Amino acid sequence: MAVPHAARDAVPFEADRVPPLIEARGLVKRFGTFTAVDSVDFEVAPGEAFGFLGPNGAGKTSTMRMIGCVSPLTDGYLRVLGLDPSTDGPRIRARLGVVPQADSLDMELTVRENLQIYGRYFDLSRREALRRAGELLEFVQLSERANDEVEPLSGGMKRRLVIARALINEPDLLLLDEPTTGLDPQARHLLWDRLYRLKQRGVTLVLTTHYMDEAEQLCDRLVVMDKAKIVAAGSPRELIERYSSREVAELRFAPGVQASLDGQLDGLADRVEWLPDRVLLYADDGEAAATAVHARGLRPESVLVRRSSLEDVFLRLTGRSLVD
Amino acid sequence: MAVGVRVLEHNAMVYRRTWHGSVLSSLLSPILFLAAMGIGLGGYVNRNGGAGALGGVPYIAFLAPGLLAAQAMQTAAFDTTYPIMGRIVWDKLYDAMLATPLTVRDLLVGELEWVVTRLTLVCGAFLVVMAAFGAVRSPLAILALPVAVLTGVAFAAPIMAFSATQKRDSNFNVLFRFGITPLFLLSGTFFPLDRLPAAIQPVAYLTPLYHGVALARELTLGSVDPAAAVAHVVVLLAFAAGGIALAGVALRRRLVV
Numbered sequence: 001m002a003v004p005h006a007a008r009d010a011v012p013f014e015a016d017r018v019p020p021l022i023e024a025r026g027l028v029k030r031f032g033t034f035t036a037v038d039s040v041d042f043e044v045a046p047g048e049a050f051g052f053l054g055p056n057g058a059g060k061t062s063t064m065r066m067i068g069c070v071s072p073l074t075d076g077y078l079r080v081l082g083l084d085p086s087t088d089g090p091r092i093r094a095r096l097g098v099v100p101q102a103d104s105l106d107m108e109l110t111v112r113e114n115l116q117i118y119g120r121y122f123d124l125s126r127r128e129a130l131r132r133a134g135e136l137l138e139f140v141q142l143s144e145r146a147n148d149e150v151e152p153l154s155g156g157m158k159r160r161l162v163i164a165r166a167l168i169n170e171p172d173l174l175l176l177d178e179p180t181t182g183l184d185p186q187a188r189h190l191l192w193d194r195l196y197r198l199k200q201r202g203v204t205l206v207l208t209t210h211y212m213d214e215a216e217q218l219c220d221r222l223v224v225m226d227k228a229k230i231v232a233a234g235s236p237r238e239l240i241e242r243y244s245s246r247e248v249a250e251l252r253f254a255p256g257v258q259a260s261l262d263g264q265l266d267g268l269a270d271r272v273e274w275l276p277d278r279v280l281l282y283a284d285d286g287e288a289a290a291t292a293v294h295a296r297g298l299r300p301e302s303v304l305v306r307r308s309s310l311e312d313v314f315l316r317l318t319g320r321s322l323v324d
Numbered sequence: 325m326a327v328g329v330r331v332l333e334h335n336a337m338v339y340r341r342t343w344h345g346s347v348l349s350s351l352l353s354p355i356l357f358l359a360a361m362g363i364g365l366g367g368y369v370n371r372n373g374g375a376g377a378l379g380g381v382p383y384i385a386f387l388a389p390g391l392l393a394a395q396a397m398q399t400a401a402f403d404t405t406y407p408i409m410g411r412i413v414w415d416k417l418y419d420a421m422l423a424t425p426l427t428v429r430d431l432l433v434g435e436l437e438w439v440v441t442r443l444t445l446v447c448g449a450f451l452v453v454m455a456a457f458g459a460v461r462s463p464l465a466i467l468a469l470p471v472a473v474l475t476g477v478a479f480a481a482p483i484m485a486f487s488a489t490q491k492r493d494s495n496f497n498v499l500f501r502f503g504i505t506p507l508f509l510l511s512g513t514f515f516p517l518d519r520l521p522a523a524i525q526p527v528a529y530l531t532p533l534y535h536g537v538a539l540a541r542e543l544t545l546g547s548v549d550p551a552a553a554v555a556h557v558v559v560l561l562a563f564a565a566g567g568i569a570l571a572g573v574a575l576r577r578r579l580v581v
Binding site for chain 1: 330333334337338341342415416417419420421422423424425426427580581
């Protein structure tokens with residue numbers, strides 16, 4: 001595959017030297033009286049993988065659509081690639097790759113034709129569009145399906161085709177809106193692998209997800225959105241350190257027992273979270289916390305000690321579980 | 325890059341996979357209609373003094389230009405209902421296009437460029453069949469082609485505006501049943517408008533099809549009244565221009581949110 005522009009002039013990020021690829025200040029999107037995005041600020045540096053993490057309806061897609069220059073902002077300041085979306089939409093879009101939430105593939109064309117015509121929208125010559133289509137089909141492992149219709153492809157294949165389509169113009173910035181929602185684990189891992197390779201080539205990635213593992217896998221830095229606002233920002237590691245603990249011990253008790261534990265777990269961990277079906281103990285040493293539980297004579301049916309994740313961060317920040 | 329050409333190219337790419345069937349029906353439809361109604365029904369009309377009422381021309385020569393304009397209307401209506409709504413609602417193709425440097429203006433203009441291309445092919449084929457049936461009586465008939473195309477656009481643009489507001493396809497049935505079919509039957513296509521009840525006649529004058537039919541007929545028969553011709557063209561242009569303006573607003577409202 002041809003090297004994307006970003007790889008050629010990729011430089012390590014230094015806030016005072018390299019201008020951000022995306023800069024948003026007080027960004028607002030309203031639909032009638034409903035506020036989808038409520039005054040958010042963020043910056044994305046060249047070469048970075050940046051994530052918007054949050055539940056459905058948090059305002060992630062609306063934010064992405066404004067960055068993609070397809071949705072006018074209601075209020076605030078936004079610069080993408082140093083340009084103003086309200087006046088330079090087509091110029092910005094010429095350098096973006098977009099993977100929308102819905103596949104939006106052309107069912108009347110073949111797999112290859114989908115890429116070719118998309119290349120033409122970016123004013124590539126027919127020859128160049130055909131050449132890149134071939135390379136990209138190779139990259140997303142769809143070469144054998146090149147002349148097939150799109151309809152019979154599996155969900156994972158369609159998703160890969162949409163990613164190939166988003167790369168046809170060798171974008172500086174790739175926007176992915178829930179790239180792996182609805183895919184089985186295998187398809188998801190293949191997709192992550194491709195995205196990881198793009199990142200290594202220096203392509204800047206901006207993605208939304210409501211999967212914690214996806215954010216941890218792909219993002220250098222992320223913001224957690226909830227109810228139209230950004231509630232936290234940082235690297236996955238930082239967020240976990242700030243809002244969670246190193247480890248978590250998950251305790252499940254026999255039915256009815258949990259309700260009678262009132263106060264008996266106090267002081268065993270940095271923080272105790274009571275969920276309907278289990279109790280979470282946040283501690284640097286989960287194993288020690290679990291041992292202490294037993295030492296108090298309590299007998300949970302099961303104990304699971306695991307590393308703390310962004311799921312825990314989200315729970316801490318919003319009091320709710322991320323995927324309901 | 326000229327406005328809309330990439331969208332036109334997209335349509336051409338899709339058409340490359342389906343043109344066989346489309347060309348066949350473009351030829352078959354006028355052959356069937358002119359044989360059945362022009363020759364079959366026309367035989368009775370001519371023998372029973374109908375030619376006198378039609379200004380001395382055989383029925384097939386009266387009918388054929390009416391069918392030409394009506395064919396333009398139907399082609400335009402089909403191409404701007406399901407395909408347009410489908411690209412907004414079903415495939416979300418316009419969203420994918422708008423994520424590129426293309427704009428809503430490109431979508432609107434490109435789709436109309438394609439409609440014009442399709443109308444030129446379909447109506448051109450129709451005129452050739454007409455000539456083969458001896459239903460062309462003046463060299464001016466060549467001008468009936470742009471008139472038929474304009475008639476089609478006078479329908480395509482406002483229907484595109486309508487389609488851009490639809491969330492599902494149920495209203496298209498209503499449009500065809502209560503809009504397109506009555507117009508097809510009652511716009512002077514099959515019989516002169518003065519046969520209609522006096523109360524309905526003014527309604528027919530307000531629809532684009534009547535003007536397309538009347539002007540195409542004057543051209544293929546070679547009896548053009550210049551003042552009337554200008555009036556017909558003005559009405560058709562007004563529908564086309566008004567429709568384009570509305571379609572621009574409707575598409576923008578729907579797609580840029």
